[in-house]
Amino acid sequence: MENVLIIRYGEIMLKGDNKSFFEAKLTKHIRGAVKDLGDVKVYKMHSRVYIDVEDFNADEIIERVKKVFGVVCISPAVRFPVDFDVIKETALNQIKEEMAQRGVKTFKVESKRVDKKFPLKSPEMSREIGGYILENTEGLEVDVHNPEVRVYVEVRECSFVFTKKVYGFGGLPLGTNGKALLLLSGGIDSPVAGWLVAKRGVEIHGMHFHSYPFTSERAKEKVVDLAKILTTYCGRIKLYSVNLLAIQKEINEKCPEEEMTILSRRFMMKIAERVANKIGCDALVTGESIGQVASQTVKGLHVTNAAVELPVFRPLIAMDKVDIMDLARKIDTYETSILPFEDCCTVFLPKRPVTQPRLEKILRSEALLDVEGLIESAIGDMEVERISLDDE
Numbered sequence: 001m002e003n004v005l006i007i008r009y010g011e012i013m014l015k016g017d018n019k020s021f022f023e024a025k026l027t028k029h030i031r032g033a034v035k036d037l038g039d040v041k042v043y044k045m046h047s048r049v050y051i052d053v054e055d056f057n058a059d060e061i062i063e064r065v066k067k068v069f070g071v072v073c074i075s076p077a078v079r080f081p082v083d084f085d086v087i088k089e090t091a092l093n094q095i096k097e098e099m100a101q102r103g104v105k106t107f108k109v110e111s112k113r114v115d116k117k118f119p120l121k122s123p124e125m126s127r128e129i130g131g132y133i134l135e136n137t138e139g140l141e142v143d144v145h146n147p148e149v150r151v152y153v154e155v156r157e158c159s160f161v162f163t164k165k166v167y168g169f170g171g172l173p174l175g176t177n178g179k180a181l182l183l184l185s186g187g188i189d190s191p192v193a194g195w196l197v198a199k200r201g202v203e204i205h206g207m208h209f210h211s212y213p214f215t216s217e218r219a220k221e222k223v224v225d226l227a228k229i230l231t232t233y234c235g236r237i238k239l240y241s242v243n244l245l246a247i248q249k250e251i252n253e254k255c256p257e258e259e260m261t262i263l264s265r266r267f268m269m270k271i272a273e274r275v276a277n278k279i280g281c282d283a284l285v286t287g288e289s290i291g292q293v294a295s296q297t298v299k300g301l302h303v304t305n306a307a308v309e310l311p312v313f314r315p316l317i318a319m320d321k322v323d324i325m326d327l328a329r330k331i332d333t334y335e336t337s338i339l340p341f342e343d344c345c346t347v348f349l350p351k352r353p354v355t356q357p358r359l360e361k362i363l364r365s366e367a368l369l370d371v372e373g374l375i376e377s378a379i380g381d382m383e384v385e386r387i388s389l390d391d392e
């Protein structure tokens with residue numbers, strides 16, 4: 001009898017001829033996530049990935065594998081050659097363990113017969129195993145609708161018995177859908193936006209704008225911390241830091257005060273696009289959401305968008321703030337995002353930012369600036385940091 005983790009994936013199954021490419025990537029990422037935990041054997045077999053584990057105490061492995069995009073759910077299971085008597089006994093033992101640990105009183109057996117040569121059909125298996133459990137326990141009842149514990153039995157090339165399903169985030173394996181550059185502020189939204197795009201298999205890198213020395217070192221470190229949290233899902237991220245201060249000063253001097261935010265945002269987009277093109281990213285990602293702040297009106301988004309040609313992915317565009325916050329908590333970025341450090345956008349915060357900008361007017365203001373020179377100089381001073389899971 002062996003202890004294994006069964007790792008299931010969802011959407012990859014629909015990939016037709018490309019399925020094996022996606023499976024290979026997923027297996028590689030799962031291996032990468034656990035490689036420093038010792039000699040952990042990870043392998044793919046019959047449209048699932050398995051990990052051999054010493055015992056059921058595989059919490060750390062499960063915690064990490066759960067974060068690998070593409071993983072739908074994980075079950076710690078026992079595997080053994082197909083033998084119905086052993087199946088019944090193992091199911092009984094697992095229920096007894098649940099009774100001892102959690103005091104469960106109701107259960108249901110869910111069986112699956114994949115090997116059609118096995119003589120009992122799935123419902124017959126469930127009935128017999130359920131009957132055997134009832135005969136050999138006291139105070140336990142079957143509840144088919146809302147059981148406290150489900151005992152899963154599978155008859156495939158081997159038998160599997162388990163009681164737990166730990167859910168991952170689904171999505172597609174990282175690196176199966178190209179590369180994008182995330183505009184990563186220290187706020188709540190952009191880390192969530194990057195996470196959502198990465199979940200679709202896109203390798204992401206980050207670009208942060210600061211106004212040092214008006215913004216502090218600690219504010220920059222906060223963004224590095226956020227990028228580190230993202231690497232627990234994405235493995236590694238290159239973080240590009242750009243000082244926007246010279247640009248902001250120039251806008252402040254030459255353009256109408258109320259256009260500061262929208263003009264700065266257009267510079268951010270242009271700089272990000274320039275760097276994205278250099279490093280092979282085919283899209284930008286932002287945490288913008290309609291109506292959330294003054295610059296995120298539909299007109300504001302239009303004017304921001306018009307600064308670049310690359311596609312801009314805004315996965316939060318129609319989400320409410322509370323839902324974004326919930327997701328931030330789920331992916332562990334929230335607590336870091338709410339730390340009170342200043343952002344470059346607050347350095348020259350206009351009293352009444354324009355909320356309904358007209359593109360022609362913004363372009364006229366922009367023409368007062370040496371856009372090209374300012375961009376080149378900001379990129380020239382850019383810093384790059386390679387952040388990876390192994391950094392600690």
Ligand SMILES: Nc1ncnc2c1ncn2[C@@H]1O[C@H](COP(=O)(O)OP(=O)(O)OP(=O)(O)O)[C@@H](O)[C@H]1O
Nearest residue numbers: 183184185187188189190207208209286287288344
């Ligand atoms: N300093 C920055 N560095 C990098 N990107 C930024 C910066 N400030 C804003 N952005 C990008 O522009 C988007 C909109 O920023 P804005 O400040 O208008 O909204 P927000 O709701 O506060 O966003 P966030 O919560 O992500 O900071 C951000 O989600 C981010 O993608």
